[in-house]
Amino acid sequence: MATHANPADLTGPAAAAPVVPGDLFARHQTIAGLRALADFLEANPAVPVNEYGETFHMFTRTGDDASAAALVDQVAALLGVPVIDDRPDGGHYIAEKTFGRVSYRIVHIPERQKRDHRARASYRDNIVLGTDRATGDDQHGHLTNGRVA
Numbered sequence: 001m002a003t004h005a006n007p008a009d010l011t012g013p014a015a016a017a018p019v020v021p022g023d024l025f026a027r028h029q030t031i032a033g034l035r036a037l038a039d040f041l042e043a044n045p046a047v048p049v050n051e052y053g054e055t056f057h058m059f060t061r062t063g064d065d066a067s068a069a070a071l072v073d074q075v076a077a078l079l080g081v082p083v084i085d086d087r088p089d090g091g092h093y094i095a096e097k098t099f100g101r102v103s104y105r106i107v108h109i110p111e112r113q114k115r116d117h118r119a120r121a122s123y124r125d126n127i128v129l130g131t132d133r134a135t136g137d138d139q140h141g142h143l144t145n146g147r148v149a
Helices: 021-043 065-079 111-121
Strands: 054-059 095-100 102-107
Touching: 065 095, 065 102
Parallel strands: 054 102
Antiparallel strands: 095 102
C-alpha cells in the first residue's frame, strides 16, 4: 500500500486537473441528486436498499497516468485515507472512504491495464458458447457446441 503525496506539493504534469465550470454544474447536480435520493428513501421506508450499502464510484478522466494518480492522491488526502496501490499486480490505484454504509471510491485504471483489457476483449466475438449442452443449440436455434466462430 502506497502513501499519498501532499496535494500542495503537486506541480507540473502530476498536478491534479483544475475544476472547470462544467464540472461545477455536474457536481451541483450530483449533490442535489444524492440529497433527493436520501430524502426519497427516508420518506419511503417500503423502498428497499442494499443491506450491505452502496459505493459511489468516480473514475479519473485525466489524460495520463501521472496526473490521474496525482488526482487519486489529492482525494485520498482530502478523505484522510491511504491510497491502495495494486498497480504492481496489474490492478488499479484507489482511494476509498466509507460513510456509514455508503462509500466514496476514486479509481485510476492505468493505461497498461486498459490496453490489456481491450486486447483480451478483442477476442470476445470469436468464441460462441452454446446455451443448450444437450443439443448444441443457442437461443436462436443455431448449432454452436461452443465452437469457434
